[in-house]
Amino acid sequence: MTAPEPMVVVRGVDRTYGSGPAAVHALRDVSFSVAPGELVALVGRSGSGKTTLLNVVGGLDRPDAGTVHVAGTEVTALDEPGLVRLRRDVVGYVFQTFGLVPVLSAAENVGVPLRLRGLPVADREHRVRLLLELVGLAGHAGQRPGEMSGGQQQRVAIARALAGSPRLLIADEPTGQLDSETGLAVMALIRAVVEAEGMTAVVSTHDPVMMALADRTIRVADGRSAGA
């Protein structure tokens, strides 16, 4: 029985910002792969290149060299419409600072990916309800981000990221703005969702407690990866 094709394959990725003496080499020859269903933690200090790497994997940034494959598609070769489809249909993103639209309620934020797919209203509202229940916020559907705690906002962000049933979940420091107890709960939620939905997750963190919940850890330091 052959091993399943990796969900994520990163080969020789370089990314530099700026030029000349002030150039910042955010990524240098980074290579790794992630198997389907795996929860991988990208660990490293602040400024090590974790966010850049996640952006490259998710198609939000283009590397200067190297290739990235997600679910068998070469992301680095996609044009803008292709990237939009990737982000909409394949990848679910959880941003570092929650990333909720401040004027939308929790339910409306969660519904954004479903609207992108043009789901009928009833189906959309049903799915939103399920997702909010999944993350334990069924009673907060009408609240706006400004009316919720950090942990609640992050759980809404997770629900939104899951709304489109992505195959790959990318979470950039999902617990970075939270206290340890809340962060642990959020991480546990991600773990549970990954296992329950069978999706692949790449999560960046610099918290050792979070690393323990991951299947594998890839260290990123000075733009280089180790442990891939």
Place this chain on the structure above:
Amino acid sequence: MLFFLARRARTQAGLLTAVLAVLLLGATLLGTCALLLTTGQDRAQHAALQRTPAERLSAEVRLTDLGDDPAGATDAAAAVLRDALAPLPTSTSTWATSPVRDLPADPAGTRRLGYLADIDDLGTQAELTGGRWPTGSTGRTPREAVVPATTASRLGLALGDQLTLGPDLEPTDPGDTAPVTVVVVGTFTPRSGPTGSWSRDLLGGTGFTPQYDYGVFSRIQLPAYGPFVLAPGSLLGAGGGVDRVSLVAAPDVTGASPADLTDVRAGIAAARPALREALAGSDTASRFDARLPGTLDTIATQQAVTGSGVLVVALVGLALAGSALGLAARLSAGRRAGELALLTARGARRGRLVAQAVLEATLLALLAGAAAVPLSLLLFDALVRLPRLADAGLSGAAAVNPPLVLTVAAGVLVFSAVLVLPALRPDPAPGRASTRGAVVRSGADLLLLALAVLGWLQLHGRPGTAATGADPLLTTAPVLFLLAGAVLALRALPLLARVAERVARRSRRLVVPLAAWEVARRPQATGVAFLLVLATAAATFGLAFTSTWRSSQADQADALAGTALSVAAPGAAPLTQGAAVVAATGGTVSPVAVQPVSLGSVVRTGDGGSISLLAVDTAQAATLLRGRTPAGTSWAGLTADLAPAGGAGDGLRLAGPADLTVTGRSDRGVLTVRPTLLVTDAVGAQVPLTATPVPLDGQPHGLTLATDDGTAAALTRGLTVVGAAFTLELVDPDGIDAESAAQAAVTLTLTVPGAAVVGRPGWSAGEPAGDVQVLTGTSAGVTAGPDGAVLSVGADLTLGRLLLADGQLVTTAAPAPAVLPVLVSADLAEAAGAEPGDLLAVTVGTTPVRAEVTGVVPHVPSLPAAPGLLADYPTLAAALTAAGRTRPLTTGWWVADPADPAGAVSRLAAAGLPGAVTAEALTGELRDGPLRVGLLATVALLVGGAGALALAGTALHVVAALQERSVEVARLQGLGVSRRALAGSLLLEHATVTAVAVALGGAVGALAAWLLAPLMTVSADGGRPVPDPLPRWPWPTEGLLLGGVLLGCAAVAVPVAAALGRRAVATHLRLGGS
């Protein structure tokens, strides 16, 4: 603190530049308004004075009872005049007139009168037509004199002839008793002087009148000739022999400054007591009149109207700039919220943060203020170069003045306070921000509405009197209305939000709902919405007000002019004037009569207006009469019943020059008859032609006809004899008993060779009503023969009554109307209690006529502000003739549809008919005169300023949205939303707010214009205009404005929306919004 501000300014250069731009716009707007109110008004006053006819600037002193030192009294009066008009350079014209004296009788023994004159600037007042001007000293005999050419012609005087004027007929001084012998050294014709000088002459410059009213009760009418103008100073220096002196001073206002005019006002106010003091100790009576103060008052009143308009623009501009800055302040506060939180967390006290805000605002205000002063000068210069303003004489570079500096300083001070406000507000409570805004939540918008309604009610109910100084009601009412409307419009936003929420909830997609949510839930939309509503409302109101105002000026001009072109009828050559008017204008001509009238005992109405009767040829009313009529009516319809009798144009139509004869017979008494024929020319003007008396001896006597000025009448083809008045007199009253009832049968036959009979053969005949009835059994008729037409009249005359009164037999071709149909102006109808169908006892001049009211009109054409009656000219002529009045009736000519009105005015002047007025020229003066055209500049400033501030505010709002939502946009892209969808959502959001705000603003502006523009439109004297203004909405211009605002806002938003999507997603995600 300065270091921090400088560093922050470097990183937020774009935001601060936008704030500075709005500050500069607002301050420049205010500064320009200050210049319009100061330099602009001064120039308008100067230009208006330059265009004012000299007679409206002059001052006059009239002296009578001069005693034996007329020169001394004249010098004293001249000194008072000079002092009154100082410091303006002044030219003075002195005109001395002697009492009337006897001239040698004519060959028939008819007594004749003449008089002397002393005119110190005769060379300016008259044109020498022969000989030379007189010279000589007082004592020389005979004295050299020049006479009007008419006088010389009628008296048969040639150069070198001598003539003796007898002693003063009512001498009061020794100098008046001696006869004066003059030698004619020259002849002249009067010029139309700038100050109407020849109105000071006893004969008005005509040189002759056949009927000069002479005697204690002015009941004796004798022919009079003159003036015999002596060398300057001859009459005054003679010590006596002067009946009156007139001094007219014409100041030169070319270089007059406002301070000079103030001094002149004070000097004029002190002139009357100074004159009394100067003449104290003599019996000289004096009268002082000065028209300059009234002219200056009229100018000031008109300037007050324009000034009110400028103040409106300034206040609205202040509100617009304030709201734009308020928006900018909120946006920058939002931008700096994180920085503020950090500083507060680091221990910065509130007072320090406020001081920081004040310092920054002050620095911005100083920069804006310094730049606004020269920019205001530039903008003012550009405004006064607009074609209409330049043509009015307002162009020219302006200089910095204290009001400009103070206004800009005050403006930037207010604006900087607006910028500081967010720093003074307490931190907003957690939770959802309301989209309604603080003003709406507090209910202050309802208070504004109440004030606006109160202002409207006061404006609506104020009397139509002239204003002095800027009218506070005119200034505040529109500002309150616009502000209230704009704030109230914000109450529509929650409704819009509810609709948007519903759309979002029911939609399957993201783009429209996302835009709907942003519109419904972002409080910043309220700020930009208010700015757009107010700016659009102000601009649309400004355009609609301009349209209403200009339309009203045209209506007022039409009402004032009454017709397209009108010209007064001079006394000379009445038989050919009509043809001359036709030739000069190429239009349809109507003779016009304007006569003072009284109704019973009503001579003036309650507001002091004297009553006038206007008579025109109502058959041409459709094209001739101008002025707005009540809805559904026309002048043709309103005047349809004014000419019921018909018969206009009936009579004896002349085929050419003819020798008319009269043959009279009486079976008793020795009688003479003085015929007066009434003829009409080709355009229907009635002219009386008088003849010398002829005896009733059964023999035909040729008639030598003359017009009222004594000129021989040249009968030409096209003239029509429409009536005649035969005045019978006893040659020898001896043997006639006044009580006797003996009657004489009188027949008179007027033969008009070559004439054709037009109309019915039976003419009306009768004796005008009077105290004594002399004639009975009157009859008249015409017959046509191969040699011409014959008019035969007959009557039975009671001889004895001829001793008590003249027997006047009047006959007319048209039937004498039983009553004179008239239209009555509304104010006269109200004063007299007259309604259609009522009969009125009207006295036209001194002739009583019965009139019937056929209708009531808002005003009589050309008499918009005066009570009046309108009648049909031929019908009036027939009615007056039947009442025994045979004096000239025509006072002017009205022309419908003249070709090239401006050229027609020149051609009429060349033809001896100066002073023609066109409705077109009046409209131009009312709309674009130097005192009125300033409103154009203020509206241009309002529309431009509102548009610029609206775009600036929109740009601020959109750019702030770009910065605020850049991370949000990046995250939405991260979720799979395309750039195109995001740009579309932002544009849709912006377009919704803009479209709704512009629509609401247009509605508010339209409502304000409909309610306020007619009330704000005043007449030239600041009072209520006639007719009432109607609100006008210039659809094409308003459409362009609204479209322009929408396009302008789109032009700002589209590049921003496009840029938003193009920005690197990763950069924003990486930076997390910092």
